[in-house]
Amino acid sequence: MRRTKRKVYVVLPAYNEEARIGKLLDSIDEAMSEARLLHEIIIVEDGSSDKTAEVVRECAKNMPIFMRQHETNLGLGATIRDGLYAAVERAGSRDIIITMDADDTHLPGLILRMVRMISEGRDVVIASRYQPGARTIGVPLLRRFLSYGASVLFRICYPTLGVKDFTCGYRAYRAEVLKEAISRYGDEFLDQDGFQCMVDILLKLSKMNVVFGEVPIILRYDLKEGESKMNITSTSKKTLLLLFKRRFGI
Numbered sequence: 001m002r003r004t005k006r007k008v009y010v011v012l013p014a015y016n017e018e019a020r021i022g023k024l025l026d027s028i029d030e031a032m033s034e035a036r037l038l039h040e041i042i043i044v045e046d047g048s049s050d051k052t053a054e055v056v057r058e059c060a061k062n063m064p065i066f067m068r069q070h071e072t073n074l075g076l077g078a079t080i081r082d083g084l085y086a087a088v089e090r091a092g093s094r095d096i097i098i099t100m101d102a103d104d105t106h107l108p109g110l111i112l113r114m115v116r117m118i119s120e121g122r123d124v125v126i127a128s129r130y131q132p133g134a135r136t137i138g139v140p141l142l143r144r145f146l147s148y149g150a151s152v153l154f155r156i157c158y159p160t161l162g163v164k165d166f167t168c169g170y171r172a173y174r175a176e177v178l179k180e181a182i183s184r185y186g187d188e189f190l191d192q193d194g195f196q197c198m199v200d201i202l203l204k205l206s207k208m209n210v211v212f213g214e215v216p217i218i219l220r221y222d223l224k225e226g227e228s229k230m231n232i233t234s235t236s237k238k239t240l241l242l243l244f245k246r247r248f249g250i
Helices: 021-034 052-059 076-090 108-119 141-157 175-190 197-205 232-248
Strands: 007-014 038-046 065-070 096-099 124-128 135-137 171-174 212-216 218-220
Touching: 007 021, 007 076, 007 108, 021 038, 021 052, 021 108, 038 052, 038 076, 052 065, 065 076, 076 096, 076 175, 076 197, 096 108, 096 175, 108 124, 108 171, 108 212, 124 197, 141 232, 171 175, 175 197, 197 232
Parallel strands: 007 038, 007 096, 038 065, 124 212, 135 218
Antiparallel strands: 096 171, 124 171
């Protein structure tokens, strides 16, 4: 019996990305076509006030896109949750689910390498800023310092084999692993409301029999248009609180 070809689902949380989303979708579709990967792009449009949804609908005429919309802005946590649930519902156990930012700072050319690492035996592959060959271009110094500090702190307090970058949202997951995590944790698997949701996913997966791996990322922050949607102070505080809660039960 012939096995169904593995499919890659790309989950994009999108909020006011009118200026970049079209170019990114073209780049994803091009990278997938060149790699001959069967794919679908899942976009959760988080109550944007610009024409993000209109641009996505236009792109959907030429590539496989599924879009879910929020009537109001609910934040990254709810957007990632809905995107991952949609992907898990559509994916088979052998399929791969990718999460990445919609602001064009994560380059789709890395997807093929991440998919290959999943095929080689990893369950989760992280695009890491802390692997040899990684580069961050245009990232403000304060944000780089805080990200590195968070990496060191999590490696000390929550050492996880194969993980140095706990906060980067550009990742590949074996769909079967996410299905098992949702079955194990239920609604608590994706219960964080902010940017710290990406950290919490790793912390929960680390309690399972999961093999992690990383690939070096070239983070092109210089391609980003407009200000970051992340409140650095609030995100840092919530991430630290999450760390102490998960590590010490505080």
